[in-house]
Amino acid sequence: MSGTDILRNDHRQIRRLEKIVVRCYTKLNEGTDIPFSDIDIMVLIMSEFLDAIHYAREEDQYFPCVASYDSLKQEIRVFMIEHEFGRRIAANISKYLQKWKSGENQREPVTRFLKAYAVYLNDHLTKEDKFFDAAEKQVLSQDEEKMMYEEFQAITAVATKLDDMIKSIDYLESTSWAKT
Template sequence: MSGTETLREDHKQIRRLEKVIIKCYTELYAGKNIPFSDIDKITLIIEEFLDSIHYSREEDSYFPCVATYDHLKQEIRGLLIEHEFSRRIALQIKKHLKRWKEGEDAREPVARYLKTYSVYLMDHMNKEEDFFDKAETEVLSKEEELDMYEQFRSVMTISKKMEDMIKEIEYLENQPWVQN
């Protein structure tokens, strides 16, 4: 396995989450009730998996390694800007969910920001896949790919957290509101 393959594997899990998010905002717009605890799990996965694990792998290892070749710097800059955009959308989801839990009618903004997040995810992951293709074929050596993979694996707390996040995605996928 390589660093790029690890990031592509992350994307498989993110796409599963994306389907849950789409179902969630669709059900909210249809007036159906989704347990706050499940929406909390979605925001937790966004924070703990996408931001703390996946984006960290990219921002702390992958992008700097690719950038050392003075190649794809504009693409990296664009992806970093999108990561920040993602964080801002996630904050809005949490803010409006908190308002809703406190008794305000914030169903619509929660649904709207979940939808915004899902649109962002689709577009962003497609851009990253294209970036990975270029980095793999034009920049990174097999040794660098292996080194990154080993670096990703060496952080055991991330491995455990990753397992936990995958279990949370499975939990959400099996909820009645997702199954319907």
């Protein structure tokens, strides 16, 4: 297994979240009520997993390693900008959800930002998957891949958060609104 493999596995989990987000905003558009607590879980996954773990792996280790070969720098720059864009969408979901929970009718902005987040994830993950293929074939050595894998695995707090995130996705997939 390699560092790239870990990032690809992250993407598989994130794709699961993407499907849940699509189902959620679709149901909200249809007038179905989704428990605030379930939307809170989605926002938590966005911040605790995507931002604090996945983006950190890419931004702090993977991208610098690839860029050190003076390779794929423009793609990396775009991904960094997109990560910030994703963070801002997630922050807006959280902001409007809090207003909605306090009694303001904020269904529309929550729904709109959830849709924007799903579109962002689909586009971003598709481009990153192609980037991983290029980095793996053209740039990174097996030793570098192994070293990143070991670094990613060494942080036990991350493993706990990953397990919690996967359980949260499992829960969301099992909710009645996500199944129908």
